[in-house]
Amino acid sequence: MKAGTVTRVTRGVASAVIVTAGLSGCTTGAEAGRKAADSARTLVSTLTKASDQAAGAGSAEVEMSVTMPGTGGRPVRLNGLYSWGNGLAVEAEMPAEDLRMEDLVADGTITYRLVQGAYYYGIDPAPSGPYAGRTWLRIEASAVLGERGAAGMNAGDNDPTAGLKSLKWADEVTEIGREDVNGKSSVHYRATVPVDRMGDAGAAFGAAGGGGGGATELVSDVWVDDKGMPSRLNQTLGSVIVDIDFLSFGVVKEIAVPPAADTADITEAVRNGGTARG
Secondary structure, rough: OHHHHHHHHHHHHHHHHHHHHHOOOOOOOHHHHOOEEEHHHHHHHHHHHHHHHHHHOOOOEEEEEEOOHHOOEEEEOEEEEEEEEEOOOOOEEEHHHOOOOOOHHOOOOEEEEEEEOEEEEEEOEEEOOOEEOOOOEEHHHHHHHHHHHHHHHHHOOOOOHHHHHHHHHOEEEEEEEEEEEEEEEEEEEEEEHHHHHHHHHHHHHHHHHHOOOOOOOOEEEEEEEOOEEEEEEEEEEEEEEEEEEEEEEEEOOOOOOOOOHHHEEEEHHHOOOOOOOO
């Protein structure tokens, strides 16, 4: 594999990590759309309960996009399954152009997995070189996140419901109104969370691509369906925007490690800043 290809993969991995390290409908009119909350405490309690129920589901099928300075203002998209009951695992499809990997697949789509502490990217068989015939690229999470970050990835705070946890720090919550989200009747809430009340969570969110930009508050829009589960979450901090649609919860599916014989490990190339050896 050429050094230039590995460099592009390295950049693509950075974008995918932001998506996986985890953060519209029509309103019903001006008066109903921004009515003041009768009790901010009651609404925070409602959102906290939705957060806890979602986290307890253990898995979710999601559609997600993240926009940040490192993506050039273009969202990085992901559609797939997260599982976090026993360590974080992901299986998803991502547009190759979002990952700057267009030259690695003919159909424009990258199959992406995060399992057992490593990232895997499904590619067309390499025609030549040291990785000839391989159909997966493997990168250890520690090469991208560092040892501490890789260990923290499985600490229980990096599933797609993690962004909901910030709502407990909200000092302003309003009920926007009832809207349809992917066929589910949902109540739309907006919460404003001061960054200085979020502790490490605020620092982590703002560190995404350096996109905090001095923003002082995280604005979260969350839609809760009639079962008390979140159906959509939109969060904005400065120029970082995270959009998640929760399509279903509790999906049971094993996310397998690709066969070693089909896998090219490019961890060391990524550690060396995209310089391929061999």
